Amino acid sequence: MTMDTVEIKAFVPARDFGLSQRFYQDLGFTLASSSHGVAYLHAGDCSFLLQDFYDETLAENFMMHLLVKDVDAWWRHVSSSDLAARYGVRAAPPQDRPWAIRDFTIHDPSGVLWRIGQNIGKTRANPGE
Secondary structure (H helix, E strand, C coil): CCCCCCCCCCEEECCCHHHHHHHHHHHCCEEEEEECCEEEEEECCEEEEEECCCCHHHHHCCEEEEECCCHHHHHHHHHHCCHHHHHCCCEEEEEECCCCEEEEEEECCCCCEEEEEEECHHHHHCCCC
């Protein structure tokens, strides 16, 4: 018996399904399909399913982590497209974290928190060590 896996996807809640689809496309994801209240979005080999379902408690406690090669390029895109103001969401610029990741945070229009980051290694994250 083999226990090979292919992929795992999270179902991300959306208060306003259309608005959330536009937000994620503007963030940098490609909308591959959308039907029956589920949209399939991807950026490269990373993907998730956006669902036309909303529960405030779920959305405000839901977090996604996207690991990228160049977090500063993603942040420049978020900043230059004024994504936070256009969608009325919160975003905070990249920081080096003690867990060896440089990341920034952005909330989607439903309140889902995204941490978008890149591995930086122990030296950069903890220069004093």
